[in-house]
Amino acid sequence: MRMKEDAMRNGQTKPGYNLQIGTGNQFITDFALFPNPTDTLTLIPFLQSFSSRYDRLAHTVVADSGYGSEENYRFMSENGMEAYVKYNYFHMEQRPRFKPDPFKAENFYYNEEQDFCICPMGQKMQRIGTRHVKTASGYVSENARYRAIRCEGCPLRCRCFKAKGNRTIELNHRLRKYKQKAKELLCSEEGLKHRGQRCIEPEAVFGQMKNNMNYKRFRHFGKDKVFMDFAFFAIAFNIKKMCAKMTKEGMDWLIRPFYELTVVLFRC
Structure with missing residues (x-):
């Protein structure tokens, strides 16, 4: 698949995985690896892996427009999830000068x-x-x-x-009904809060991972070994963050839950 880092700028394809993570309060709550270059086909299996890991589904899902398909909206609706998931052209519709094309x-x-x-x-x-x-x-x-x-x-x-x-x-x-419902949720007061949180939740994790910790490549080959590779990193990342919070906020921080069942999705 094509990587985000393309030094030669020729669209060269390289062997790799589509890494999906779920975060809560900037802790890595779940992750999964997929061979799919696009995000649309990864949402449902990712939410199912979250369910198998925590024995319950997330009640709130926040994700960008790459996950906004009819199949994904239907899965979340039938499972009682609040889907703060954008769809194509959502950002364009929010522009002050946007005017819908009457001929579409x-x-x-x-x-x-x-x-x-x-x-x-x-x-x-x-x-x-x-x-x-x-x-x-x-x-x-x-x-x-x-x-x-x-x-x-x-x-x-x-x-x-x-x-x-x-x-x-x-x-x-x-799909039109799903999009209308998603638009109402995203433009609500709670939706604005989640959209703002979406920018700092997974982005902070990947910023720490790639830039501060220089973790940009897996050290093993094969899906099982790569899964183990990132699992160790996720454990170490969460422990490091927990220790930093304990140092800053004291031991009382342990009384509060360190994650909520809110899945914020991002691809690497």
Whole structure:
């Protein structure tokens, strides 16, 4: 897979693992190694490993847009988790000058009761069928298909689409609902708190690990040995941090729980 450090700047691929960690109060609460270069396919197995380690699922999950897929949102929803997980273009939507593109299918008006859409010109688009899309993990999503009745002669056609015939769009209604719920959580008072915490939770751990401790490469080969390699580092890291807190805050610090069941995800 492609690494973040690319000295030659040629996109060279190297053997490696996608390291995922969960943190709470800047302690490493869980970690896992994956061969997947993208983060989307790692969230569910990571949360399952957290459950097997602590015998319960995390009640709050905070992660960036790399984890915002329909499959992941559905898993967290069905397991009663609060998903403060961003989706693609969330940051763009928060900009003061952001204006939604009225010609994008996801911005069309949708009538849920009668199941039809309205295009920017005001034309009704009828439901013509459903298309099922299978992801790399085997998850099947359902996309509803809608088609305009007559696009010929429309004054907005040049801005709307360039294909021949009448415009056909696909909408994933389930994903739209998950995104709307995620947006409400992320923009709430608690969501703003978690978004701010997300910037300092795992980033501090990786900053200490890579820059202060110079731990940038695994010392072994093979997944089992690499797992052991990082496990020893995580234990030492947590002990070092615990000793620093005890020195700074006294022995009373031990009375408080050193982690909460809040998983903050980050990839290395």
